[in-house]
Amino acid sequence: MTHSTRPEGQLIIIDGLTVATGSGGGTALVEDVSLTVAPGECLGLVGESGSGKSLTLRSVLGLLPPTITRTAGTIRFADDGGRLAVSDPVALRGNGASMVFQEPMSSLNPTMRVGALVAAGARRKGQSKKEADRTALRLLTEVGIPDPERRMRAWPHELSGGLRQRVMIAMALSVEPKLLLCDEPTTALDATIQDQILSLLERLSRERGLSVIFVSHDLGVIARIADRTAVMYAGRIIEEADTRELIAAPRHPYTRALVASMPSPDKRSDRLPTIAGAPPTAGSWPSGCRFAPRCAFAVDRCTDVTPRLVPLSQTRASACIRDAELMEVAS
Amino acid sequence: MNDLAMTRPVPVPVPASLKARRRWRRGNGKLIVGGVIVAVYLLAAALAPWITHGDPQLQDLGNTLAPPSTEHWLGTDSLGRDVWTRLVFATRVDLRVGFFGTLIPAVVGSLIGIIAGFGNRYMDSAIMRFSDIIVSFPLFIFFLALVGLVGPGEGFLFFGPGELPILIGFALISWVVYSRLLRGEIRRVRALDYVRAAQTGGLPQHRVVFGHVLPNALNQTFVYVFVDIGLAIVAVSTLAFLGVGIPLDTAEWGAMISSGRAFINTNWWLVAAPGVAIATLAVGLALVGDGLDDRIKSK
Amino acid sequence: MSYARLTALKLGQLLVVLLAVTLAVFILTQVAPGDAARLRLGPRASDEAVAALRQEMGLDQPVIVQYLDYLWRVVRGDLGTSTDGRPVTEIIAQGMTPTLYLVVSVLVLSVAAAITIAWLAAANRDGGFDHGLRLVLLLSLFLPSFWVGFLLLRFVAIPTGWFPVAGLGDTPWELFVSLVLPAVTGAIALTPVLARSLRSSLVDVLGSEYVSVARSLGISGPTLFGKHVLRNAAGPVVTLLALNVGYLLFGVVVLEATFNISGLGSSLVKASASQDVFVVQGITLVFAIGVVLANFAGELTANLLDPRRVR
Numbered sequence: 045m046t047h048s049t050r051p052e053g054q055l056i057i058i059d060g061l062t063v064a065t066g067s068g069g070g071t072a073l074v075e076d077v078s079l080t081v082a083p084g085e086c087l088g089l090v091g092e093s094g095s096g097k098s099l100t101l102r103s104v105l106g107l108l109p110p111t112i113t114r115t116a117g118t119i120r121f122a123d124d125g126g127r128l129a130v131s132d133p134v135a136l137r138g139n140g141a142s143m144v145f146q147e148p149m150s151s152l153n154p155t156m157r158v159g160a161l162v163a164a165g166a167r168r169k170g171q172s173k174k175e176a177d178r179t180a181l182r183l184l185t186e187v188g189i190p191d192p193e194r195r196m197r198a199w200p201h202e203l204s205g206g207l208r209q210r211v212m213i214a215m216a217l218s219v220e221p222k223l224l225l226c227d228e229p230t231t232a233l234d235a236t237i238q239d240q241i242l243s244l245l246e247r248l249s250r251e252r253g254l255s256v257i258f259v260s261h262d263l264g265v266i267a268r269i270a271d272r273t274a275v276m277y278a279g280r281i282i283e284e285a286d287t288r289e290l291i292a293a294p295r296h297p298y299t300r301a302l303v304a305s306m307p308s309p310d311k312r313s314d315r316l317p318t319i320a321g322a323p324p325t326a327g328s329w330p331s332g333c334r335f336a337p338r339c340a341f342a343v344d345r346c347t348d349v350t351p352r353l354v355p356l357s358q359t360r361a362s363a364c365i366r367d368a369e370l371m372e373v374a375s
Numbered sequence: 376m377n378d379l380a381m382t383r384p385v386p387v388p389v390p391a392s393l394k395a396r397r398r399w400r401r402g403n404g405k406l407i408v409g410g411v412i413v414a415v416y417l418l419a420a421a422l423a424p425w426i427t428h429g430d431p432q433l434q435d436l437g438n439t440l441a442p443p444s445t446e447h448w449l450g451t452d453s454l455g456r457d458v459w460t461r462l463v464f465a466t467r468v469d470l471r472v473g474f475f476g477t478l479i480p481a482v483v484g485s486l487i488g489i490i491a492g493f494g495n496r497y498m499d500s501a502i503m504r505f506s507d508i509i510v511s512f513p514l515f516i517f518f519l520a521l522v523g524l525v526g527p528g529e530g531f532l533f534f535g536p537g538e539l540p541i542l543i544g545f546a547l548i549s550w551v552v553y554s555r556l557l558r559g560e561i562r563r564v565r566a567l568d569y570v571r572a573a574q575t576g577g578l579p580q581h582r583v584v585f586g587h588v589l590p591n592a593l594n595q596t597f598v599y600v601f602v603d604i605g606l607a608i609v610a611v612s613t614l615a616f617l618g619v620g621i622p623l624d625t626a627e628w629g630a631m632i633s634s635g636r637a638f639i640n641t642n643w644w645l646v647a648a649p650g651v652a653i654a655t656l657a658v659g660l661a662l663v664g665d666g667l668d669d670r671i672k673s674k
Numbered sequence: 675m676s677y678a679r680l681t682a683l684k685l686g687q688l689l690v691v692l693l694a695v696t697l698a699v700f701i702l703t704q705v706a707p708g709d710a711a712r713l714r715l716g717p718r719a720s721d722e723a724v725a726a727l728r729q730e731m732g733l734d735q736p737v738i739v740q741y742l743d744y745l746w747r748v749v750r751g752d753l754g755t756s757t758d759g760r761p762v763t764e765i766i767a768q769g770m771t772p773t774l775y776l777v778v779s780v781l782v783l784s785v786a787a788a789i790t791i792a793w794l795a796a797a798n799r800d801g802g803f804d805h806g807l808r809l810v811l812l813l814s815l816f817l818p819s820f821w822v823g824f825l826l827l828r829f830v831a832i833p834t835g836w837f838p839v840a841g842l843g844d845t846p847w848e849l850f851v852s853l854v855l856p857a858v859t860g861a862i863a864l865t866p867v868l869a870r871s872l873r874s875s876l877v878d879v880l881g882s883e884y885v886s887v888a889r890s891l892g893i894s895g896p897t898l899f900g901k902h903v904l905r906n907a908a909g910p911v912v913t914l915l916a917l918n919v920g921y922l923l924f925g926v927v928v929l930e931a932t933f934n935i936s937g938l939g940s941s942l943v944k945a946s947a948s949q950d951v952f953v954v955q956g957i958t959l960v961f962a963i964g965v966v967l968a969n970f971a972g973e974l975t976a977n978l979l980d981p982r983r984v985r
Contacts, residue, residue: 105890109881110799138892145887153884153906156980164901165891199981212887219891508694513965514921516942519927520958521702523946602815607816616820617931619944632821639828646828650821657816665812 088270159196402669412659484553493560601664916972
């Protein structure tokens with residue numbers, strides 16, 4: 045945990061989350077992950093495929109695939125009075141938190157009309173059919189779907205990817221969440237649509253005071269939408285900071301490499317720097333620092349001990365045992 | 376390489392090789408069990424005269440409906456014929472009809488499937504429509520009616536009386552699966568990018584497609600054939616039971632059940648034994664097919 | 675394409691197929707050997723009598739004319755007479771009810787069993803139940819249903835005396851009881867086919883993203899199962915069922931022979947054996963029409979279930 049040394053006032057605190065295959069003895073996929081999100085804050089969770097970021101997100105609502113279970117960790121969620129209490133992920137579903145999924149093409153039940161889909165959440169919250177339909181119409185308008193009355197009767201397959209994702213967001217909003225979990229919601233969309241959806245999310249969270257945990261592999265997207273960012277590698281969080289600070293002055297070698305490989309108009313060279321090698325797959329994580337095999341700054345010590353996330357200041361933490369040395373070298 | 380690929384993170388599965396090995400072993404198990412069963416039947420059919428009394432039609436009207444004894448292992452039927460002998464000789468009939476009743480549709484269907492797969496749109500569409508109609512018709516009922524009306528007819532070559540109409544009927548009905556299988560495979564491979572590329576480069580389609588289609592399609596066909604033989608045997612005996620096709624007098628499992636039915640209270644084995652014979656053989660064949668399927672899929 | 679237009683199109687196709695059916699049935703009787711008139715009058719009738727009857731029956735007309743004549747008669751409801759003099763329509767009317775009872779009871783039992791089994795298998799995917807189930811399913815495909823029926827009769831009906839050995843009961847309760855063993859026998863043949871397809875569909879649907887979405891909103895239980903799971907999983911099974919109606923009807927014919935129930939099936943078998951051409955023709959026509967209608971209904975239902983098909 046980083047600057048959230050004061051748990052009061054936070055919306056959700058995830059502590060020591062560990063997720064593994066099988067029912068207890070299998071391969072760890074997410075290890076000892078702790079995150080905090082304040083009300084109205086957007087936390088970005090960035091990492092490569094296989095880093096465990098999606099699983100972390102899904103654990104919050106207990107939506108793990110059947111072969112994978114949460115083996116350790118607690119989730120504390122603030123109730124209406126702002127007091128944090130340990131929550132069962134299943135209880136959080138549609139009850140304070142909801143999720144925006146990644147693939148708009150397969151996330152909408154093809155046998156239900158759009159209006160019914162959006163109303164489903166409202167009905168679950170106890171609204172009557174008429175009320176839920178009105179809510180659905182309101183939400184469809186709110187997420188910017190043109191001609192919402194007609195679209196209520198549409199089937200999902202009649203909508204484009206961007207529109208479907210808006211419907212997805214409307215569905216997530218239909219249960220009046222305080223926390224929106226976004227699992228790479230823009231990855232499957234075209235660039236222009238991506239931009240629109242991100243703007244929509246920004247607007248909605250602002251207008252409704254929503255907290256967001258935004259998972260992505262794209263640092264550029266994270267840079268735009270997240271207030272704070274946590275970087276995951278091989279199942280662990282290796283750095284956490286205010287987004288701007290993270291991008292401007294990354295500390296952990298992995299984050300540095302990530303930031304360096306971000307395309308941006310400032311960079312002048314012909315080739316984008318890349319990180320040699322590939323991330324280790326779960327089950328064959330190296331001992332000690334998992335990034336060591338690919339790290340430009342690795343020394344022998346790095347493979348001895350798994351680095352813990354160490355606070356570097358009020359607002360950031362990094363999991364590199366050489367952090368201090370590397371800062372010295374730089375200056 | 377910085378792998379920020381646009382793929383969803385995949386939950387780590389059981390290593391593929393482990394699953395494959397397990398499957399292979401399961402397949403082997405099925406193959407062995409099924410293979411033994413089928414081998415026993417084949418042997419029984421071949422050695423019929425030596426492991427039985429020799430003549431399935433030999434009547435002994437003084438000793439009808441006798442219970443099992445050392446002389447008559449399964450007793451005798453209503454005409455005094457030895458049930459065990461009839462049971463074993465019936466293996467020949469059912470195996471023969473089952474085998475050819477599957478082979479012919481398989482060959483015919485595969486050929487049609489090849490035509491459909493390589494043909495142009497119209498040909499393909501026409502054949503597909505035609506097979507849709509065939510499938511949706513109550514063909515067995517038609518068949519029932521037809522064979523019933525036409526009568527069993529005489530035997531032909533080494534086929535006994537009533538077998539030929541059944542084979543024709545099967546040929547008319549069962550080819551569809553095979554044609555769809557082959558056509559599907561051909562179409563699938565034809566649509567693959569590199570085949571198209573080869574085509575534009577001037578390579579004749581046939582060689583490429585055949586090279587890739589044949590192994591996979593043959594595998595699938597082969598696997599299904601085993602199941603189909605079992606189904607054919609069940610179908611033949613069902614038809615015989617209904618009095619269609621093979622004459623009731625013949626030593627055939629279904630016919631035996633039909634004639635034994637009247638005495639089921641006292642001599643229930645007259646009904647039970649042939650049924651067990653049918654089911655066991657069919658299951659054995661299916662196990663062989665399934666085992667082969669497992670082995671193929673685990674590669 | 676709107677539902678209305680699609681339905682109209684399908685109705686048109688239906689008509690065409692029905693015509694094809696009548697043609698097929700007509701050809702059936704043309705192929706049957708033996709002269710219909712002579713069969714009617716018997717081998718000892720004089721040649722003149724046979725010739726006269728032939729002319730009366732229109733058997734000397736060209737085939738096309740005979741077919742159209744037949745078609746016209748069918749439309750008017752005249753399906754000819756059986757060799758014992760009764761109009762075929764009467765025989766059909768009598769046999770229709772028992773056959774329908776059988777069809778419905780087998781269907782209901784099979785579908786109910788298939789849903790239960792498929793659900794259990796899909797929910798415990800790859801568990802012991804699933805594998806054991808697949809094995810049992812494989813095996814039951816090969817149990818000849820008439821054999822199963824006899825075994826049930828011998829080892830359940832006779833010892834307990836609870837079930838009749840033949841025929842259908844008269845009172846509602848007796849009817850119900852008498853349908854139990856036949857329905858079970860028929861279901862043993864049909865359930866595996868349905869359950870396997872349903873299990874496969876269920877596994878796909880349960881693992882789908884939209885089900886996760888529904889669960890993420892807190893939807894569970896019957897709502898989840900009904901609106902989100904079953905509605906998506908049912909489609910392929912409905913199509914499969916429609917495809918198998920032919921086999922189902924054949925299975926009912928076998929059931930009638932096994933349990934000595936006088937429905938259309940046993941009439942067909944009897945008529946076929948005694949070369950009662952018109953009866954065979956009539957009943958075959960009824961069955962064929964039934965199958966075509968069932969296919970049609972199946973397609974309509976599948977379209978209702980999955981709007982993506984209505985493109």
